[in-house]
Amino acid sequence: MLLHEFNPSIKALTVIVCVLILSLFFDPVTPFLTLVVTAGATFIFGKVSFKRWILLFSPFIFMAIIYIWSALIFSKTIEGETILWTWGIFTLTEEGFQRALSLGMRVLSFTSLSLLFILTTKPTEFLLSLMQQCRLSPKLAYGIMAGYRFLPLMKDEFEIIRSAHRIRGIPKARTLSEKIAELKRYSVPLLAGAIRKAERTAMAMESKGFTGDRNRDFYQKISVSWKDWAYFAFFIGAVLASAYISWLFGFLQLYNGEL
Amino acid sequence: MLEKWKLREVIVLSVLAVVFAVVYLVFMQFGNVLYGMFGLIGYDLIFGIWFIVSIISAYIIRKPGAAFLSETIAAAIEVMIGNAVGPRLILSGMIQGIGAEAVFAAAKWNNYRTWVLIAAGMGSSVTSFIWGYFISGYAALSPDYVTAMFFVRLISGALLAGLLGKWLSESLAKTGALNSFPIGKELRREKSQNGITS
Numbered sequence: 001m002l003l004h005e006f007n008p009s010i011k012a013l014t015v016i017v018c019v020l021i022l023s024l025f026f027d028p029v030t031p032f033l034t035l036v037v038t039a040g041a042t043f044i045f046g047k048v049s050f051k052r053w054i055l056l057f058s059p060f061i062f063m064a065i066i067y068i069w070s071a072l073i074f075s076k077t078i079e080g081e082t083i084l085w086t087w088g089i090f091t092l093t094e095e096g097f098q099r100a101l102s103l104g105m106r107v108l109s110f111t112s113l114s115l116l117f118i119l120t121t122k123p124t125e126f127l128l129s130l131m132q133q134c135r136l137s138p139k140l141a142y143g144i145m146a147g148y149r150f151l152p153l154m155k156d157e158f159e160i161i162r163s164a165h166r167i168r169g170i171p172k173a174r175t176l177s178e179k180i181a182e183l184k185r186y187s188v189p190l191l192a193g194a195i196r197k198a199e200r201t202a203m204a205m206e207s208k209g210f211t212g213d214r215n216r217d218f219y220q221k222i223s224v225s226w227k228d229w230a231y232f233a234f235f236i237g238a239v240l241a242s243a244y245i246s247w248l249f250g251f252l253q254l255y256n257g258e259l
Numbered sequence: 260m261l262e263k264w265k266l267r268e269v270i271v272l273s274v275l276a277v278v279f280a281v282v283y284l285v286f287m288q289f290g291n292v293l294y295g296m297f298g299l300i301g302y303d304l305i306f307g308i309w310f311i312v313s314i315i316s317a318y319i320i321r322k323p324g325a326a327f328l329s330e331t332i333a334a335a336i337e338v339m340i341g342n343a344v345g346p347r348l349i350l351s352g353m354i355q356g357i358g359a360e361a362v363f364a365a366a367k368w369n370n371y372r373t374w375v376l377i378a379a380g381m382g383s384s385v386t387s388f389i390w391g392y393f394i395s396g397y398a399a400l401s402p403d404y405v406t407a408m409f410f411v412r413l414i415s416g417a418l419l420a421g422l423l424g425k426w427l428s429e430s431l432a433k434t435g436a437l438n439s440f441p442i443g444k445e446l447r448r449e450k451s452q453n454g455i456t457s
Contacts, residue, residue, distance in 0.1 A: 012346040019347045023394050056343045063291060067395075070298035074404040099399040106396065114345020123339035137261045139269050144332055147273030148339060154278070184430065191278060191427075192436035198274040199439070202267040212266060 001227075003046040003120040008129040010228040011121060014235045015113045021239050022109055025246075027253035028101040031109035033242035038112040038235070046120045053115060060111040064104035071100035098253065113235075123148065129222045139212030146201050150194060157193055161186060261324070267439075268320050275319075276332035279312035283337055300404070303412040307419030310383035313359035314376050314424030319431075321441040323360075323368050326379065330356030351390060358386030359420075373425060380420030384412045 003011075022031055042048050072092065127145055130136040165185065173182040246252045261269065286308050293301030316329035334352025342348060362379040363371075388409050391397065397405050428442060437443035 012349075015346045016350060019394070023396065026396060026399060056341070059291065060343065063294065066294045066298060070300075071399055073298070074401045096399075099396075103396050103399060110345070110347065111343055114343050114347070117345050118338065118341050118343065126339065139261055139264070139266060140273075140328070140332075143266070143269040143273040144276075144335065146270055147277040147332075148336060150274055150277055151281070151340075154281075187427070188430050188434060191275075191431050192434040194274045194278055195271055195431070195436045198270040199267055202265075202270040205270075206266055210266070212261075212269075 001045070003041070003116070004122075006120075006231050007133065007222065007224050007228040008121045008126040009133045010224060010232055011117050012126070014232045015117050017232075018113050018235055018239050019110055021236070022106060024254060025243060025252070026099050026102050027246055027251045028098060028105045029246035029249065029251040030239075030242045031102065031105040033245060034239050035105070035109040035112045037238040037242070038109070038116050041235075042112070042116045042119065046116065048115075048119045053119065056115055056118075057108075057111055060107055064107040067107055068100045068104040071103050072097065102253070125220075125222065128218065128220055132218065132222050133224060135214075137212065138214060138216060142205070142210065142212070146205070147198070150197065153197070154190060154194060157190060158186070161189055264322060264324075268322065271440075272316055272320060272325065272329050273332055275312055275316050276329050277336050279315075279329075280333045280336035280340065282311075283309055283333060284340065284342060287342070299400075300408050300411055303408045304415060305419060306384065306387070306412045307380055307415035307417070307421075307423075310355055310359060310380055310387075310416055310420035311424045311427075313356055313383060314379055314420050315428050317359065317363050317379065318371050318376060318425060318428045319437055319440050319442050321368065321371060323364070326359040326363055327353070327356035330359070330383075347394075351387065354390045355383045355387045358382035358384070361386075373422075376425045377417045377421035380416040380418075380422075380424070381413050382416075383420060384409075384416030388412055
C-alpha cells in the first residue's frame, strides 16, 4: 500500500490539522518526534528517495536556524526563569532557549508533513478530489488546471521575449534602475500574452460545451474509504503520541497565555 | 459566488494566479536571503509582494471574491508546483485574501481608487500577521520586536501590494490586453475624455 493511493483531500486535511495541533506546543521534543515519524513514513510507505527529499528539505534547515537565532536574540524573558547568560540588554534563559529551539523544530516538522503530501500526490488528482469531495466548483477547478498548463508555455514565451530583446540590441541591465526597467519589460508582455491566451482558452472551452455545471460526471472517479480515515487517524495519533512522550519526559510546554 | 462569473474571468483569474505563484516562489528565495541578513523581520520587509495578486485581480476584474479567490488559487498552485510549505499554504492564502477582500467589501466592490488598493494591501498584512502570530509562535518573541515586525509588514503591504499592484495593472491595461475588462474600459473612457478636452 503506497501513500500515493490515499485520497488527496484527506491527505491535505491531515497535514493542516497536524500543523494546527503542533502550533499549540512550545517545546522542541514534540515537533522533533513528529518529524521523525513523518519522515519515516515518507521513506517507508511513500518510497520517496532520500536524495529527493533532502533536496527539498534542506532550505528549511537554514530557515530553522534563522528562526532559532532570531528567537534567541529577541526572546521574551519572563520573570522567574533560569538565567543562563546575559550580555548588555540580551538575556538568555533556559526556557527562552527551549522556546527558540521549539520554533526551529516546528518549521522542520511542518516541512516534513508537507513533503509527505507533495511527494506522494499528483496535482491533477488533488484537483479532481477537491471537486468530487469538497464541492469545489468545476468552473474554478478546470480553470486552475488550464492555468497550470500555461506554466511551460510561459517559459517558452519568456525565451521568445528575451531573444526579441537581444535581436533589437537592448544591453544587459547593470544598475538597479535598469534592472527594474528590465523587470517591467519582461513582466508586462508576459502577463499581457498570458491574459490573451486565457481568453482564447475560455472561448475554446465554452465552444466545446463546457458550462461549469456542478452536475457533471467524471472520467476519473476519486473516492473516500475507511482507509483514508485510518490515514488521517494515524498521523493525528502520531502528533498526539509525540506530545504524550514529550510530557512523559517532562518536556511538554503548552502555549500558556504568553501574549 | 462563482455563478455570476464568466468563464473568461475565471480563467484569467487562474492564469494571474499561476504567474504570481511563480513570482511568489522566486521571492521565497529572496526572502530567505533577507532572512539571513536581518532575521525574522527580513521577511516582513517584502511580505507585501505575497498579496499582490489579490490587488491586481480585484483591480482588473472588479467582482466580489476576486481578491480572495486569486490569492487562494495562487497558494494552491504553489502547492501543485511543489512548494515544500505544503497544504497549509492554501490556508495562509485564504487568510491573506480575506484581508484584502474585506477592504474591497467595505468599499462595496465599486471603489477601486488608490487609497482603497493601499488599504486592501494593508488588510492582508493584518490578517496574515494574526495567522503568523499563531502558526509561527511569535508569542515566544519579545513584544517590541513583534510590534516592529507588524509595522514593517503593514508598510510593505501598502507599497509592494497596493501601489505596485496598481502600477502593474495599469501598465498592463495600456497594452490593450485588458480591453474587455472593467479596468480597460475605464482607461479608454479616460483617454477619450482627455482627447475631447485637448
